[in-house]
Amino acid sequence: MIELKQVSKKYGDTIAVNKVSFKVEEGENLVLLGTSGCGKTTTLKMINRLIEPDGGQILINEADVLQQNPENLRRGIGYVMQNIGLFPHYTIEENISVVPKLLKWEKKKTADRIYDLLKKLHLPENILQLFPSQLSGGQQQRIGLARALVANPAILLMDEPFGALDNVTRSKIQEEFKELEELKRKTIVMVTHDVLEAFELADRICLMDRGEIKQIGTPKDLLFKPANDFARKFLDGQRLALEFKVIKISDLWPNLPNAANNDAKALNPAMTIWSVMEMLSSKGTTELSFVNKNDERKVVNFNELSKAFNEYKKHLQP
Amino acid sequence: MSEQQTLWQFMSMESDKLLNQTLQHIGLTFISLLFAIAIGLPLGILIARKRKLSGTILGIAGVLQTVPSIALLGFMIPLLGIGAKPAIVALLIYALLPIIRNTYTGIIGIDKHITEAANALGMSKLQILLKIELPLAMPVILAGIRTATVINVGVATLASYIAAGGLGEFIFGGISLNNTNMILAGAIPAALLAIILDALLSIIQRLDFKKLRRILTAFPVALVLFSALYILPSAYGSGLKAGFTPEFMGRQDGDLGLKSAYGLKIQTVVISDAVMYQAAYSKELDVISGYSTDGRLKAFDLKILKDNKGIFPPYYAAPIVLQSSLKKLPGLEDALNLLAGKITDSIMTDLNYRTDYLHQTPTQVAKDFLIKNKLYKTPRNGNMGTVKIGSKIFGEQYILAEIYSMLIKGNTDYQVETKTGLGGTKICFDALVNNQIDFYPEYTGTGLLAILKPDAKLVTKISSDRDETYRYVRAEFLKKYNIKWLKPIGFNNSYALMMRQKQSAQLNVNTITDLKNYLDKN
Numbered sequence: 001m002i003e004l005k006q007v008s009k010k011y012g013d014t015i016a017v018n019k020v021s022f023k024v025e026e027g028e029n030l031v032l033l034g035t036s037g038c039g040k041t042t043t044l045k046m047i048n049r050l051i052e053p054d055g056g057q058i059l060i061n062e063a064d065v066l067q068q069n070p071e072n073l074r075r076g077i078g079y080v081m082q083n084i085g086l087f088p089h090y091t092i093e094e095n096i097s098v099v100p101k102l103l104k105w106e107k108k109k110t111a112d113r114i115y116d117l118l119k120k121l122h123l124p125e126n127i128l129q130l131f132p133s134q135l136s137g138g139q140q141q142r143i144g145l146a147r148a149l150v151a152n153p154a155i156l157l158m159d160e161p162f163g164a165l166d167n168v169t170r171s172k173i174q175e176e177f178k179e180l181e182e183l184k185r186k187t188i189v190m191v192t193h194d195v196l197e198a199f200e201l202a203d204r205i206c207l208m209d210r211g212e213i214k215q216i217g218t219p220k221d222l223l224f225k226p227a228n229d230f231a232r233k234f235l236d237g238q239r240l241a242l243e244f245k246v247i248k249i250s251d252l253w254p255n256l257p258n259a260a261n262n263d264a265k266a267l268n269p270a271m272t273i274w275s276v277m278e279m280l281s282s283k284g285t286t287e288l289s290f291v292n293k294n295d296e297r298k299v300v301n302f303n304e305l306s307k308a309f310n311e312y313k314k315h316l317q318p
Numbered sequence: 319m320s321e322q323q324t325l326w327q328f329m330s331m332e333s334d335k336l337l338n339q340t341l342q343h344i345g346l347t348f349i350s351l352l353f354a355i356a357i358g359l360p361l362g363i364l365i366a367r368k369r370k371l372s373g374t375i376l377g378i379a380g381v382l383q384t385v386p387s388i389a390l391l392g393f394m395i396p397l398l399g400i401g402a403k404p405a406i407v408a409l410l411i412y413a414l415l416p417i418i419r420n421t422y423t424g425i426i427g428i429d430k431h432i433t434e435a436a437n438a439l440g441m442s443k444l445q446i447l448l449k450i451e452l453p454l455a456m457p458v459i460l461a462g463i464r465t466a467t468v469i470n471v472g473v474a475t476l477a478s479y480i481a482a483g484g485l486g487e488f489i490f491g492g493i494s495l496n497n498t499n500m501i502l503a504g505a506i507p508a509a510l511l512a513i514i515l516d517a518l519l520s521i522i523q524r525l526d527f528k529k530l531r532r533i534l535t536a537f538p539v540a541l542v543l544f545s546a547l548y549i550l551p552s553a554y555g556s557g558l559k560a561g562f563t564p565e566f567m568g569r570q571d572g573d574l575g576l577k578s579a580y581g582l583k584i585q586t587v588v589i590s591d592a593v594m595y596q597a598a599y600s601k602e603l604d605v606i607s608g609y610s611t612d613g614r615l616k617a618f619d620l621k622i623l624k625d626n627k628g629i630f631p632p633y634y635a636a637p638i639v640l641q642s643s644l645k646k647l648p649g650l651e652d653a654l655n656l657l658a659g660k661i662t663d664s665i666m667t668d669l670n671y672r673t674d675y676l677h678q679t680p681t682q683v684a685k686d687f688l689i690k691n692k693l694y695k696t697p698r699n700g701n702m703g704t705v706k707i708g709s710k711i712f713g714e715q716y717i718l719a720e721i722y723s724m725l726i727k728g729n730t731d732y733q734v735e736t737k738t739g740l741g742g743t744k745i746c747f748d749a750l751v752n753n754q755i756d757f758y759p760e761y762t763g764t765g766l767l768a769i770l771k772p773d774a775k776l777v778t779k780i781s782s783d784r785d786e787t788y789r790y791v792r793a794e795f796l797k798k799y800n801i802k803w804l805k806p807i808g809f810n811n812s813y814a815l816m817m818r819q820k821q822s823a824q825l826n827v828n829t830i831t832d833l834k835n836y837l838d839k840n
């Protein structure tokens with residue numbers, strides 16, 4: 001668990017981070033979202049003491065990070081950044097082994113762990129003897145992730161981890177990232193300026209502006225219960241897309257027509273509107289059927305979907 | 319005329335010296351490089367950490383590098399004496415800038431995300447330096463070391479000025495003695511050394527990270543090994559120590575004569591004329607080879623040892639002029655001859671003393687002298703042509719060049735262009751032969767021994783008589799080079815062995831034979 005209490009950081013006259021407080025629970029993924037220069041990176045780097053705060057307190061599992069040896073602290077926290085920062089003079093294997101070496105792991109243990117990670121990240125084994133410059137951007141980013149994960153840290157800090165990738169590679173890696181079993185157990189703080197990415201990956205989003213937190217909550221909270229004008233305006237540009245990403249079939253359940261038949265291919269209502277629409281447009285079918293835990297069945301097409309969605313939103317209006 | 323020697327013959331004849339000088343040269347280069355790395359690398363790292371210091375430190379190193387090498391060596395003598403120590407320190411100072419600068423730029427040029435990643439992974443400051451920063455900066459650092467090495471091979475030739483050995487002994491000896499083979503025997507190995515080391519280091523510099531790692535472990539070992547080649551010239555024995563110029567070392571009326579006529583055996587180092595007197599004064603040396611009219615004789619309280627066997631015959635100084643110039647510039651000969659017989663030994667010593675010790679300018683000294691002798695005339699500012707005067711690179715020649723310049727301006731309608739500081743005899747004489755200058759003051763002894771180089775028998779026959787020497791060189795120069803010796807200026811300049819007044823009195827050494835006897839006894 002990570003907790004920030006009234007944390008501030010100044011650079012000369014600019015207040016990069018102003019009295020920021022939040023908690024990240026065990027296994028939770030908190031995304032720091034905001035425009036460039038709003039203090040996300042600074043906030044993130046204070047957690048593993050790459051930057052020292054001017055005021056406030058940062059606790060990891062109740063222990064003040066400022067009381068700990070910074071090097072030992074960092075060896076226990078995975079860190080991934082946009083520029084990846086692989087060591088160009090180290091082979092891929094050496095790059096991944098940095099932290100195990102610092103922790104004085106046995107060679108065998110490191111090798112087994114690396115092998116395990118390569119499989120999970122869909123990387124070929126022969127990559128290990130290459131140098132970073134011989135890899136594609138996507139591969140480099142995966143190696144950066146492997147390097148952060150290799151020593152099984154409970155906490156992962158990620159600064160725009162997919163920022164340097166092209167669109168196709170980015171969505172592929174984001175997909176993998178969501179699926180990766182290892183990551184589901186980790187406490188993650190991730191920085192991004194990309195609203196869609198934040199909504200895609202976050203359990204909770206911490207929206208920042210000029211060093212201050214504007215709102216902190218689930219994606220749904222931000223969308224439907226904006227705390228202030230800033231939060232509302234921030235999402236306005238992509239509001240519809242975001243709503244489609246956030247609202248699930250289960251949310252619309254009462255507003256959808258019941259299905260008559262017992263379709264064997266019925267889907268799970270945890271799907272978002274976004275993915276249902278993707279399916280409808282790609283599969284060439286006009287209807288999809290869903291079944292919930294109580295064995296209730298519903299059927300969905302474009303028309304029904306938009307009707308249900310509009311009704312759902314009417315409910316939300318105060 | 320002695321038989322023309324080939325370069326190869328010279329090299330094989332002098333192979334012992336050549337090998338010794340080459341090893342000394344490599345040793346000097348690498349010892350200073352070793353120290354320069356030991357100092358420059360940490361300094362480079364320091365200023366990469368504390369950037370505020372970078373301007374100051376790079377500035378100082380930069381300024382040090384612009385100090386002319388000879389001057390730097392001169393500054394070292396009062397602090398460190400002569401020999402290896404000042405030479406190494408001077409070389410080190412030249413090598414410092416490229417090493418500090420490249421270490422600095424190499425480290426600050428590293429993508430900061432890489433060091434940030436290293437930090438974030440929990441590497442310590444030292445680990446980041448050793449495993450990330452230095453390896454990544456290494457190609458740039460090696461480029462600096464490469465530059466420093468090439469600079470050092472070059473500057474190390476000057477080590478011979480202050481008795482630290484190296485290939486400069488041949489190069490500068492050859493220049494003074496007008497011996498091309500000797501120059502090449504020093505210059506070719508020095509150039510090869512620079513080329514080979516440069517090529518080796520450029521190969522290392524371009525290696526990929528994997529191979530570089532292996533080579534870099536061997537690098538310090540090689541560095542130390544090469545440094546060891548320079549066995550530091552042994553410390554002072556109980557006996558006396560002599561410092562002779564490269565020219566003196568190779569001349570019959572020099573070290574060769576001392577050995578054959580007197581059987582003098584003395585521990586000897588090769589040293590430049592520019593620092594020799596100072597070194598004798600500060601007791602770094604006990605016996606030096608000077609010129610009998612040198613002003614520093616007076617300035618540094620030195621005493622000439624009597625040449626009781628007459629191996630240093632006195633020679634006339636006189637202007638030597640291209641015949642073609644005399645034809646082209648009528649009246650020039652008369653103007654130059656105005657000085658004939660006017661400067662005696664003691665006057666010349668005094669004039670030298672004024673420039674060398676009282677630090678008056680050669681122009682001032684020349685004018686005062688001419689006024690005193692009623693030879694000074696205001697310049698006519700004529701426009702009938704230009705006379706080009708040359709001079710070698712020492713004080714007496716500067717004064718003579720100035721005097722001649724004033725005589726020409728006052729007594730003819732020519733303008734004057736002086737090309738002073740034309741190095742040793744060879745450079746000056748070549749300039750004359752190639753019509754770069756019209757005349758310069760030369761000494762009959764040098765004309766005989768360094769330029770004409772007749773066989774030893776003839777030398778012994780004529781060189782004891784100064785007038786006969788004059789007649790011989792005058793005739794030969796006209797015949798061979800179309801160059802005319804004008805009337806002698808008056809003073810006789812000859813080599814002389816010198817000691818400090820005080821030491822000479824203490825040891826009761828007044829003649830060269832006394833010196834030999836003293837040395838044999840001790």
Ligand SMILES: Nc1ncnc2c1ncn2[C@@H]1O[C@H](COP(=O)(O)OP(=O)(O)O)[C@@H](O)[C@H]1O
Pocket residue numbers: 011014015016034035036037038039040041042043
């Ligand atoms: N080392 C620094 N020196 C001075 N100002 C800085 C430094 N690092 C960040 N800042 C400033 O602090 C503010 C927050 O920066 P940062 O945390 O990097 O923003 P973000 O990651 O949200 O883009 C910006 O105004 C930035 O210019």
Ligand SMILES: [Mg+2]
Pocket residue numbers: 037040041042
């Ligand atoms: Mg940032």
